[in-house]
Amino acid sequence: MHALLEVSGLRKVYEGSGRRVEAVRDLTFTVDAGELVCLVGPSGCGKTTLLKCVAGLLNPTAGEVLLGGRPVSGPPPGMAVVFQEYGRSLFPWMRVRDNVELPLKQKKLSRSRRRELVDDALTSVGLSDAAGAYPWQLSGGMQQRVAIARALAYEPDVLLMDEPFAAVDAQTRADLEDLVRGLWRERGITILFVTHDIDEAVYLGERVLILSASPTVVQEQLKVDLPVERDQLHTRVAPRFAELRTHVYEQIQAAKRGVPLSKD
Amino acid sequence: MSGGLKGVLLRLLFVVSLPLVLVTAWWLASDDSTDVYWPPLRTILTAFPDVWTGERLRADVLPSVLRLLAGYTSAAVVGLALGTVIGSYRRVRAVCEPVLEFLRAVPPPVLVPVIMLFAGIGDTMKIAVIASGCVWPILLNTVEGVRAVDSVMSETARSYGITGTARLRNVVLRSASPQIFAGLRQALSIGIILMVISEMFAASNGLGFTIVQFQRGFAIPDMWTGILVLGLLGFALSVVFRLVERRVLGWYHGLRASSRRS
Numbered sequence: 253m254h255a256l257l258e259v260s261g262l263r264k265v266y267e268g269s270g271r272r273v274e275a276v277r278d279l280t281f282t283v284d285a286g287e288l289v290c291l292v293g294p295s296g297c298g299k300t301t302l303l304k305c306v307a308g309l310l311n312p313t314a315g316e317v318l319l320g321g322r323p324v325s326g327p328p329p330g331m332a333v334v335f336q337e338y339g340r341s342l343f344p345w346m347r348v349r350d351n352v353e354l355p356l357k358q359k360k361l362s363r364s365r366r367r368e369l370v371d372d373a374l375t376s377v378g379l380s381d382a383a384g385a386y387p388w389q390l391s392g393g394m395q396q397r398v399a400i401a402r403a404l405a406y407e408p409d410v411l412l413m414d415e416p417f418a419a420v421d422a423q424t425r426a427d428l429e430d431l432v433r434g435l436w437r438e439r440g441i442t443i444l445f446v447t448h449d450i451d452e453a454v455y456l457g458e459r460v461l462i463l464s465a466s467p468t469v470v471q472e473q474l475k476v477d478l479p480v481e482r483d484q485l486h487t488r489v490a491p492r493f494a495e496l497r498t499h500v501y502e503q504i505q506a507a508k509r510g511v512p513l514s515k516d
Numbered sequence: 517m518s519g520g521l522k523g524v525l526l527r528l529l530f531v532v533s534l535p536l537v538l539v540t541a542w543w544l545a546s547d548d549s550t551d552v553y554w555p556p557l558r559t560i561l562t563a564f565p566d567v568w569t570g571e572r573l574r575a576d577v578l579p580s581v582l583r584l585l586a587g588y589t590s591a592a593v594v595g596l597a598l599g600t601v602i603g604s605y606r607r608v609r610a611v612c613e614p615v616l617e618f619l620r621a622v623p624p625p626v627l628v629p630v631i632m633l634f635a636g637i638g639d640t641m642k643i644a645v646i647a648s649g650c651v652w653p654i655l656l657n658t659v660e661g662v663r664a665v666d667s668v669m670s671e672t673a674r675s676y677g678i679t680g681t682a683r684l685r686n687v688v689l690r691s692a693s694p695q696i697f698a699g700l701r702q703a704l705s706i707g708i709i710l711m712v713i714s715e716m717f718a719a720s721n722g723l724g725f726t727i728v729q730f731q732r733g734f735a736i737p738d739m740w741t742g743i744l745v746l747g748l749l750g751f752a753l754s755v756v757f758r759l760v761e762r763r764v765l766g767w768y769h770g771l772r773a774s775s776r777r778s
Binding site for chain 2: 304307308309327329331332333335337340341343344345346354355357358359386388389402406
């Protein structure tokens with residue numbers, strides 16, 4: 253069976269005003285259907301570039317991305333992205349419900365089906381009461397929940413998350429991590445989760461892809477052999493968790509040392 | 517408990533207090549005036565109901581307002597459409613910008629004699645004059661608003677397949693709407709000025725025409741009432757504008773208030 257998402261030989265070079273920056277050198281990895289994979293790497297290692305290439309928002313310089321065997325050349329209907337900047341990703345002129353519903357209107361779903369999906373998604377993220385509010389009336393964590401609900405309602409084959417919790421406080425962050433884990437288990441969705449936080453990557457992922465510093469390659473693929481049932485209290489103090497995070501940490505340190513530091 | 521009512525009364529007091537002071541000052545300062553050109557306010561107010569009868573409102577105020585609305589609306593349509601195109605495409609912007617800056621710098625009243633050559637001296641001329649002045653703030657603000665659409669919002673829209681007219685309607689124009697409204701507001705005051713000026717040239721009715729007629733006929737108190745009517749008209753239009761804006765931009769004011777708080 254083919255992997256759901258295949259990234260092969262991905263390379264991205266930015267060119268502009270005499271400067272040539274190789275953000276991503278050569279990335280190859282796959283994500284199977286129903287997997288939760290975390291991408292972790294040192295800051296400035298081209299994670300966002302990679303994610304945008306996967307999402308079809310940027311054209312790679314070389315290499316290709318296949319979703320369900322089909323090459324991605326623009327944003328495909330089977331992908332939803334949750335961005336880090338929730339405040340700039342939700343439309344402030346629309347109420348929560350309309351924000352979640354807008355992409356479904358583009359999909360030309362019937363009114364009743366849209367209603368069903370929106371209600372279901374908002375309930376899943378615990379925001380059924382906030383449907384009539386504007387995003388800016390909600391806290392940061394709740395806004396990111398709305399963005400997650402919008403992605404869920406879209407029913408993507410792959411859910412891409414670009415450092416979604418980097419801008420919220422630690423407690424909210426823990427809640428949101430559990431929310432994502434829970435949604436993944438309940439719904440069997442496929443998630444590619446980008447983060448710079450090692451603990452988060454190990455806690456969330458079934459598999460962690462460790463990226464090198466820019467220009468980026470995959471440093472190591474690590475299977476996370478923690479139990480499926482995880483919680484903030486016990487998982488994070490489990491000896492195996494500590495071993496895994498130490499390993500990832502060392503790999504990232506090695507990655508930083510191994511490649512000459514680029515200027516970003 | 518009476519906080520709401522008290523708040524409303526207090527706001528009302530703020531709104532009317534300065535106008536009251538000014539009117540009283542005018543009243544007192546002009547009360548014993550014998551200057552023909554500077555009649556007592558009492559005389560002006562006495563003349564008011566005699567001058568601005570229902571017939572005059574229909575014959576002079578209504579045509580003025582209709583011309584203003586026609587010119588303003590066409591400026592809004594043209595400004596929004598062109599502004600959206602120019603704002604969306606960098607190349608078009610590079611080509612158009614110098615020309616726009618030049619055209620904007622030409623004071624619209626100067627165009628009245630020119631437009632008269634093309635459009636004659638009828639309503640078309642007056643509407644064209646109003647539109648030619650109103651269009652610039654709307655156009656330039658739309659360009660700025662459209663090009664300033666946030667990059668993350670743009671990418672979000674793209675990744676969810678929101679493109680074409682859906683993107684224009686739900687993302688671009690909504691995101692630009694605060695700027696567009698700033699342009700519309702400027703255009704409204706320019707429109708009122710041009711309405712009066714266009715009626716001072718070769719007109720047979722309208723507010724501007726009537727005021728000039730009174731002035732030429734030495735009906736000075738009547739002339740002053742005309743100026744009062746103009747002021748009241750401008751005030752009424754800005755109140756209507758504010759109501760519309762509050763409805764359309766409610767989200768924006770809420771967003772601003774919430775980011776000020778945090």
